[in-house]
Amino acid sequence: MHKLETQNITMKFGSETIIRDISISVDQGELVCLLGVSGSGKTTLFNCISGIYTPVSGRVMLDGEDITGTTGRISYMLQKDLLLPYKTIEDNVALPLIIRGMPRDEARARASEYFEEFGLEGTQKMYPKQLSGGMRQRAALLRTYLFSDNVALLDEPFSALDTITKGRIHRWYLDVMEKINLTTVFITHDINEAILLSDRIYIMTGRPGEIKSEVRIKTPRSDRHGYDLTDEFMDYKRQIMGILGEEKRETE
Amino acid sequence: MKRRLASITNNIYPIATLLAILVLWECLSLFEVVPNYMLPSPAQTVEAFINDFGLLMSHLKVTLLETVLGTLMGVAIGYAAAVLMDRWDPAYKAMYPLIVLTQTIPAVAIAPLLVLWFGYKMMPKIILIILITFFPIVIGVLDGFRSADKDAINLMRSMGASRWQIFRHIKFFNALPNFFSGLRITVAYAVVGAVLAEWLGGFAGLGVYMTRVKKSFAYDKMFAVIFLISIISLILIWLVSVLQKKCMPWERADEVSDRKKGGQ
Numbered sequence: 001m002h003k004l005e006t007q008n009i010t011m012k013f014g015s016e017t018i019i020r021d022i023s024i025s026v027d028q029g030e031l032v033c034l035l036g037v038s039g040s041g042k043t044t045l046f047n048c049i050s051g052i053y054t055p056v057s058g059r060v061m062l063d064g065e066d067i068t069g070t071t072g073r074i075s076y077m078l079q080k081d082l083l084l085p086y087k088t089i090e091d092n093v094a095l096p097l098i099i100r101g102m103p104r105d106e107a108r109a110r111a112s113e114y115f116e117e118f119g120l121e122g123t124q125k126m127y128p129k130q131l132s133g134g135m136r137q138r139a140a141l142l143r144t145y146l147f148s149d150n151v152a153l154l155d156e157p158f159s160a161l162d163t164i165t166k167g168r169i170h171r172w173y174l175d176v177m178e179k180i181n182l183t184t185v186f187i188t189h190d191i192n193e194a195i196l197l198s199d200r201i202y203i204m205t206g207r208p209g210e211i212k213s214e215v216r217i218k219t220p221r222s223d224r225h226g227y228d229l230t231d232e233f234m235d236y237k238r239q240i241m242g243i244l245g246e247e248k249r250e251t252e
Numbered sequence: 253m254k255r256r257l258a259s260i261t262n263n264i265y266p267i268a269t270l271l272a273i274l275v276l277w278e279c280l281s282l283f284e285v286v287p288n289y290m291l292p293s294p295a296q297t298v299e300a301f302i303n304d305f306g307l308l309m310s311h312l313k314v315t316l317l318e319t320v321l322g323t324l325m326g327v328a329i330g331y332a333a334a335v336l337m338d339r340w341d342p343a344y345k346a347m348y349p350l351i352v353l354t355q356t357i358p359a360v361a362i363a364p365l366l367v368l369w370f371g372y373k374m375m376p377k378i379i380l381i382i383l384i385t386f387f388p389i390v391i392g393v394l395d396g397f398r399s400a401d402k403d404a405i406n407l408m409r410s411m412g413a414s415r416w417q418i419f420r421h422i423k424f425f426n427a428l429p430n431f432f433s434g435l436r437i438t439v440a441y442a443v444v445g446a447v448l449a450e451w452l453g454g455f456a457g458l459g460v461y462m463t464r465v466k467k468s469f470a471y472d473k474m475f476a477v478i479f480l481i482s483i484i485s486l487i488l489i490w491l492v493s494v495l496q497k498k499c500m501p502w503e504r505a506d507e508v509s510d511r512k513k514g515g516q
Contacts, residue, residue, distance in 0.1 A: 047406075052409055071410050072411055072412020075410070075411070076407060076410045078407070082401070084404065084421065086425040087425075087502075099411050100412070129502070147411055
């Protein structure tokens with residue numbers, strides 16, 4: 001049984017079909033990437049999985065349980081960190097626990113257990129504005145992790161960061177994922193990021209969004225340091241660019 | 253240190269201007285350019301203030317009580333209306349135009365009616381202050397609720413947050429800056445509103461004192477009470493700022509980090 005599975009999800013707004021017949025699956029601890037151009041409906045798919053939208057047809061299964069249209073089960077993280085500016089980092093991070101009804105002190109205590117692991121030690125009492133972009137994304141990821149049933153959806157989480165910070169946070173991300181074993185679906189339009197960070201890549205085509213192809217990255221994630229300079233990496237990149245190129249020709 | 257110095261130099265300009273005006277005014281009275289009974293000198297005003305201090309304070313107590321009660325009630329009603337209009341769209345559609353309409357009626361015009369309907373006691377004053385306070389609060393707070401980040405609200409929803417939790421964790425805080433800027437305008441208007449209503453009829457309060465000294469042509473006392481009113485307004489505005497700083501500690505946190513960045 002897969003940890004998370006979407007079965008033939010279709011979503012429409014009015015008469016326009018945004019995504020059609022999407023079936024993806026993610027196993028426990030797996031890091032799966034959705035790669036596609038802007039407007040291919042990746043975010044709509046995420047909103048369906050997280051329960052903000054109820055799809056027109058199809059089902060979302062978590063551990064074999066139908067959770068279609070149910071919020072509060074799968075956590076979500078966007079390009080904007082969405083840390084609330086008026087709450088301290090520890091309160092921001094503990095927010096999902098507080099929403100679930102955990103008393104504030106207990107939630108803070110539980111959140112603070114992870115601060116060191118996420119490289120956030122000493123920021124507990126600070127406000128988001130006092131942190132750099134990279135640190136804020138770490139805090140947002142910790143919040144996502146604390147809220148999840150061990151499944152997280154990340155919607156272009158690092159795309160707003162500058163290249164150097166992005167490189168650093170990629171390495172950090174692979175390390176922290178190794179430790180916390182979080183099952184993750186990751187949206188990006190950055191091919192390098194997709195190859196570097198995932199076990200499998202679903203390539204999405206646009207309007208309506210459909211899964212075009214699936215690429216499995218064979219090198220284990222633990223061996224990915226400096227991976228983006230290898231020939232194997234370039235082969236994957238060529239393969240994916242080829243698939244995206246085909247799609248472009250088809251739509252033209 | 254540098255910062256403190258900057259704030260002192262910034263304050264020097266308005267203080268110097270004020271002093272210059274006072275000196276000019278004292279000269280105008282001293283050399284009788286303007287007859288003394290029409291424009292008492294600053295010194296005479298201060299003297300009048302000291303002589304009548306006890307009486308002024310007893311009237312001030314009444315005016316302040318009206319201001320505080322009226323403001324509290326106006327703020328509570330305004331906030332409640334904003335919450336209702338945010339939660340329930342028909343309420344918004346029905347009430348919003350009416351609320352704007354009420355603001356086109358000048359306070360000076362309704363004050364006599366309120367006195368006529370509710371008598372000479374505290375009631376008409378408080379109602380007038382409620383009417384004055386209500387508008388900036390309801391509009392500001394509602395705007396704050398509505399401008400809350402939609403993505404943040406969606407994130408909260410994906411976490412399974414209830415409407416109340418979304419209000420408590422996002423909308424409430426998002427409306428705080430608007431609430432305080434509304435409150436700052438409001439307290440100043442509220443004092444003036446109280447005095448205005450007292451002016452039109454009452455037994456005690458600074459407005460009543462004002463009409464009495466006016467009738468006895470004691471313009472030095474008139475000026476004394478005018479100063480007292482502006483000082484009270486300034487103190488109230490300052491108190492709101494203090495309260496805002498206490499309630500919004502994250503705003504100060506920004507300053508700390510900015511200063512750190514500047515120091516690097």
